[in-house]
Amino acid sequence: MADFMDTILTRRSIRKFKQGIISEESTNRLLKAAMYAPTARNTLSWQFIVINNRTTLDILSEIHPYGKMLKEATLAIVVVGDKSIENDDNYLAINGAAATQNILLAAHAEQLGAVWLGVYPKQERIKAITDLFQLPAEIIPISMVAIGYPNEERPFPERFDTNKIHYNSW
Numbered sequence: 001m002a003d004f005m006d007t008i009l010t011r012r013s014i015r016k017f018k019q020g021i022i023s024e025e026s027t028n029r030l031l032k033a034a035m036y037a038p039t040a041r042n043t044l045s046w047q048f049i050v051i052n053n054r055t056t057l058d059i060l061s062e063i064h065p066y067g068k069m070l071k072e073a074t075l076a077i078v079v080v081g082d083k084s085i086e087n088d089d090n091y092l093a094i095n096g097a098a099a100t101q102n103i104l105l106a107a108h109a110e111q112l113g114a115v116w117l118g119v120y121p122k123q124e125r126i127k128a129i130t131d132l133f134q135l136p137a138e139i140i141p142i143s144m145v146a147i148g149y150p151n152e153e154r155p156f157p158e159r160f161d162t163n164k165i166h167y168n169s170w
Contacts, residue, residue, distance in 0.1 A: 007105055007108055007109050008105065009156070010108070010156060011104060011105060011108040012153075012154035012155075012156075013114075013115040013116065013154065014113025014114060014115055014148075014150045014151075014152060014154065015069040015115050015146075015152070016069065016072060016113075016150070016151040016152040017069065017072040017073050017074065017113060017146075017148030017149055017150065017151050018148065018149040018150070018151040019074075019149075020074060020148070020149040021074060022052070022074050022075050022112065022147065022148070022149075026110050026112070027050060027052075027075065029106055029110060030077065030103050030106045030107055030110070030147070031048055031050070031077070031103075032106075033102040033103060033105065033106035034046070034048060034077070034079070034099040034100070034102050034103045034106075035099070036102065037095070037098035037099040037101070037102045038098055039086075039091075039095040039098065040086070040088075040091040040094060040095055041086070041091070043085050043086040043091070043095065044085070045081050045082050045085040045086035045091070045092060045095050046079055046080065046081055046082070046095055046096055046099045046142070047080050047081075047082055047139065048077055048078065048079060048080070048099075049077070049078040049080065049133060050075065050076075050077055051075065051076040051077070051078065052074065052075050056132075057070045057071070057073055057075075057076055058070070058071055059132060060076060060129075060132070060144070063125075063128040063129070063132065064117055064119075064125060064128070064144065065125075066117060066118075067117055067144070067146065069115060069146050070146050072148060072151070073146040073147055073148040074147065074148040074149070075146075075147040075148065076144055076145060076146050076147065077103055077144070077145045077147065078119075078129060078133070078141055078143075078144045079096045079099050079100050079103070079141075079142045079143045079144070079145070080096070080135065080139045080140060080141050080142060081093070081095060081096050081120075081139070081140045081142050082138060082139055082140075083137075083138040083139070083140060084138040089120075089121075089140065092120075092140055092142060093120050093121070093142055095142075096120065096142030096143055097142070097143070100116055100142070100143045100145060103145050103147075104116060104145065107145070107147050111149075112147055112148065112149060112150070113147070113148055113149065113150030113151075113152070114145050114146065114147045114148075115145070115146050116143060116144075116145055117143065117144040117145065117146060118143060119141045119142055119143050119144055120140065120141065120142045120143065125141070126140065126141050129141040129144070
């Protein structure tokens with residue numbers, strides 16, 4: 001349990017990366033972690049686009065307003081929801097969020113750095129990614145994760161706040 005809690009508590013958003021190839025095995029572990037995330041009604045309505053092509057990473061860095069770190073990232077994973085499996089956009093979003101969180105935790109466990117880039121519900125971001133990857137109408141981009149070998153260390157803030165805990169009533 002200690003290693004698990006350490007992974008949760010020490011994960012930070014990393015936006016600066018060193019050069020280095022991420023192995024297919026490591027990438028598959030990230031994707032496996034994502035696929036073990038819970039989904040509303042157990043729909044398993046997410047899918048994933050893995051980007052390790054430098055040109056595509058550079059394009060993504062330009063189309064996402066907060067994606068400049070993709071110019072240094074080795075890998076990105078776009079988490080999408082499939083409306084042919086789950087037609088409720090709200091469930092698609094929370095399903096994708098759970099998968100995204102698992103990718104972030106798995107990346108940290110793999111000694112990789114990663115940062116969550118929000119896509120849904122920003123229509124201009126959804127359209128840009130849909131157009132770039134020529135996604136079918138039923139596939140909705142939810143988030144993107146930039147991944148690489150960390151080239152920065154982020155401080156560990158204390159976030160546990162008993163003032164935000166309510167038992168049995170507000």
